Amino acid sequence: MENNSKNNLLISSSPHIFSNLSVQKIMWNVAIALLPAVLVSLWLFRIKALMLIIVCVLTSIIAEVLFLKLRKKTISISDGSAVVTGLLLAMVLPPSIPLSLAALGAVVSIVIGKQVYGGIGQNIFNPALVGRAFLMAAFPAMMTKWINPFSLDAVTTATPLGLFKFSHTFVSLKELFIGTVPGSLGETSVLALVIGGIYLFSKGYADWRPSVAIFVGITLFSSILYIIDSGFGSPLFHLLSGGVVLGSLFMATDPVTSPVTSKGKWIFGIGIGIIIMVIRIWGGLPEGVMYSILLMNAFTPSINKICRPKRFGT
Amino acid sequence: MSDESSLRFEFIKGIWHENPVLRQLLGMCPTLAVTTTALNGFTMGVATSFVLFSSSIVVSLLRKVIPQQIRIPVYTIIIATFVTIADLFLAAEFPELSKALGPYVPLIVVNCIILGRQEIFSSKNPVYKSVVDALGMGSGFILTLVILGSVREILGTGSFFNIILFDNFQKWVIMALPAGAFISLGFFVALVNFVSKKQATGYK
Numbered sequence: 222m223e224n225n226s227k228n229n230l231l232i233s234s235s236p237h238i239f240s241n242l243s244v245q246k247i248m249w250n251v252a253i254a255l256l257p258a259v260l261v262s263l264w265l266f267r268i269k270a271l272m273l274i275i276v277c278v279l280t281s282i283i284a285e286v287l288f289l290k291l292r293k294k295t296i297s298i299s300d301g302s303a304v305v306t307g308l309l310l311a312m313v314l315p316p317s318i319p320l321s322l323a324a325l326g327a328v329v330s331i332v333i334g335k336q337v338y339g340g341i342g343q344n345i346f347n348p349a350l351v352g353r354a355f356l357m358a359a360f361p362a363m364m365t366k367w368i369n370p371f372s373l374d375a376v377t378t379a380t381p382l383g384l385f386k387f388s389h390t391f392v393s394l395k396e397l398f399i400g401t402v403p404g405s406l407g408e409t410s411v412l413a414l415v416i417g418g419i420y421l422f423s424k425g426y427a428d429w430r431p432s433v434a435i436f437v438g439i440t441l442f443s444s445i446l447y448i449i450d451s452g453f454g455s456p457l458f459h460l461l462s463g464g465v466v467l468g469s470l471f472m473a474t475d476p477v478t479s480p481v482t483s484k485g486k487w488i489f490g491i492g493i494g495i496i497i498m499v500i501r502i503w504g505g506l507p508e509g510v511m512y513s514i515l516l517m518n519a520f521t522p523s524i525n526k527i528c529r530p531k532r533f534g535t
Numbered sequence: 536m537s538d539e540s541s542l543r544f545e546f547i548k549g550i551w552h553e554n555p556v557l558r559q560l561l562g563m564c565p566t567l568a569v570t571t572t573a574l575n576g577f578t579m580g581v582a583t584s585f586v587l588f589s590s591s592i593v594v595s596l597l598r599k600v601i602p603q604q605i606r607i608p609v610y611t612i613i614i615a616t617f618v619t620i621a622d623l624f625l626a627a628e629f630p631e632l633s634k635a636l637g638p639y640v641p642l643i644v645v646n647c648i649i650l651g652r653q654e655i656f657s658s659k660n661p662v663y664k665s666v667v668d669a670l671g672m673g674s675g676f677i678l679t680l681v682i683l684g685s686v687r688e689i690l691g692t693g694s695f696f697n698i699i700l701f702d703n704f705q706k707w708v709i710m711a712l713p714a715g716a717f718i719s720l721g722f723f724v725a726l727v728n729f730v731s732k733k734q735a736t737g738y739k
Contacts, residue, residue: 322705333718337725359709 242426244341247476248301250426254417255308255471261400261410265370266316270406274311276320280327281307288336302341306330309349309471312407313464313511314356317368317377322360326352346518347478350511357511367403380404381462385454386507397461408464418470427474430486431493435469436460438494446502453502464510465497478518485521485528493517542667549671555648556679556720557727562648565639566680567716573696576684577677578632582625582640584673586617587649591669594657601658610653611644618643648672679723686719687711 262270285303289296298304310330314323330352338344357364366377380403381392396402400410407414421427439459446453459465473479473493480489493513500509555561565583570576590613594601601609622640625633633640643649652672657665689695691711693704709715 319705337721355709358712358714359707360705361708363705 244302245300247426248305250424251305251421251471252301252308254421254426255305255312255407257413257416258312258407258410258467259308261413262312262316262406265400265409266368266406267371269316269368270311272320273314273316273318273323273406274308276323277311277314277327278304278307280324281310281331284328284331285336288332289340292336294340297341300341302335303331306335306348306352310352312467312471313349313353313405315364315367315405317366318356318360318363322356322363325359326356329355342477344477345521346515347472347475350472350515350518353511354515369403370401370409378403380507381458382501382507385458385462386501389452391454391458392462394457394461397458405464405467408467411461411466414466414470418466421470421474427470428476428479428486429474430483431473431479431490432469434487434490435465435473435494435497438491439465439498440494442495442498446498459498459501463501463508468510468514469493472514473517478521480521480524480528482525482528482530485524488524488528489517489521492520542664545664545667546671546674549668549673549675550678551675552731553672554675554679554727555672556676557724559648559651560724561651562646562676564642565646566683567713567720569636569639570680570684570687570716571691571711572688573681573684574632575635576680578625578629579636579639580673580677580680582621582636583643583646583648583676584669585621586614586643586646587652587673587676588666588669589617589620590614590649591652591657591665592662594653595660595662595665598658606658607650607654610650610658614649614653615644648676683716683719683723687715691715 259270259274262274281303282298286296286298307327307330310327311323314326330348333355334346334348334351335341335344353364367380367383369378379387381397384390384392392402397409398411400413402409418427418432422429422432440456443454443456443459447455469490473490480486493510496513496516497509500506500512506512549555551558553559556563556566562583565579569579590610593613594610597609597613618641621643622633625636625640652669656668660668685695687710689700690707691709692706693699693701707715710719
């Protein structure tokens with residue numbers, strides 16, 4: 222030992238190669254990548270979006286600090302994971318939801334979604350989606366009440382997918398792309414989300430495979446249905462509507478809850494895409510991104526098992 | 536240990552150290568299924584405790600007569616007898632409650648708490664001890680079910696023992712669903728583990 226320190230040699234076990242990525246760096250960059258979608262949500266839903274984002278982020282941070290204090294662990298707010306969870310939760314909530322329920326969702330996200338499993342890196346399910354699933358099961362009426370963009374009045378309306386499912390009408394693709402449609406805060410504008418996604422992928426903060434796999438899964442499945450009957454909606458409609466882009470770019474790419482290997486990521490993504498389409502076409506709900514991601518999260522350990530790379534030399 | 540204090544121990548252990556639900560994790564099926572309201576939980580707890588209490592006495596009385604090889608079928612018949620009594624009594628006197636509990640009253644027959652106590656305790660101990668053990672376990676079961684049921688009823692419907700607590704309460708529908716049962720049970724088990732861990736380190 223003494224000898225080594227004299228020669229400035231460091232002895233350690235593998236791994237010996239380090240990337241310059243850290244949890245902190247990835248998390249804050251995910252937050253940056255969400256910025257365009259946040260700005261669009263502020264433009265569309267004004268004060269409601271602002272309040273919702275502030276409440277979700279603050280409650281997430283407070284819940285994380287309190288829980289870590291309770292468990293007597295080091296407080297790691299600066300890694301940004303609580304901020305990202307809060308931000309993502311706000312992005313998937315309907316703008317008209319009461320703030321107290323949003324706060325409850327944030328607490329569930331952090332405590333049940335993440336901390337009870339042992340904290341960051343240990344959770345099975347995407348925390349923000351756990352929070353949303355809880356709210357969806359607890360307050361179904363509040364979670365399916367939508368308002369039009371630019372209007373602060375509480376006139377309820379239907380999302381593009383709701384219109385498709387229950388009255389078989391389609392919203393124009395241009396509106397879906399720009400995002401001037403009713404929906405959750407951050408899911409409406411495909412344009413803003415894609416800008417953020419390109420930033421994440423080009424800098425290497427997220428793996429593009431699960432996202433692309435979801436798009437492939439949806440395109441394949443909906444193309445087949447579209448050929449059979451155009452009433453099922455075009456592949457482009459299914460890609461641009463609902464939470465597909467938000468879910469695939471920001472939630473399916475979560476390194477904790479998605480498979481490790483490239484092959485696993487493809488299986489994971491295509492599985493999500495197919496389940497989304499099955500729920501949308503045959504399910505009782507108009508949208509299925511949340512449940513399909515959570516379902517495939519549950520399969521992630523099994524996917525990791527079957528996609529284990531062969532050891533060199535065996 | 537004197538006789539009286541050992542009896543006290545047999546009683547208390549059912550409520551805390553060996554609480555059938557929170558420590559032994561037995562009888563999960565009724566625990567998760569019928570605790571939608573405090574009253575349902577209470578009825579289920581009382582019905583189960585009655586069966587446990589009565590069959591413990593009978594098994595303990597017959598413990599020297601029952602042949603080892605066929606003891607489980609014999610226990611089952613004894614338990615089934617009392618379950619039938621409980622089931623018919625509930626159906627006759629409280630038809631609404633009986634309907635709310637559905638198949639879970641007849642299913643007390645296969646409740647592992649009861650069969651477990653016969654196998655572990657009543658078949659090896661005199662009647663007076665078995666009675667205390669059954670009372671302790673029964674109380675632990677009732678207490679847990681009532682607490683779980685109360686939490687789920689208050690959050691899920693805003694009432695407590697069917698008395699409305701808050702007007703305009705935003706109901707947490709999930710708490711009336713099975714998912715709410717799992718979430719609240721999980722928190723209770725965690726809480727009990729946390730407290731007993733504290734107790735254990737406190738004794739050192």
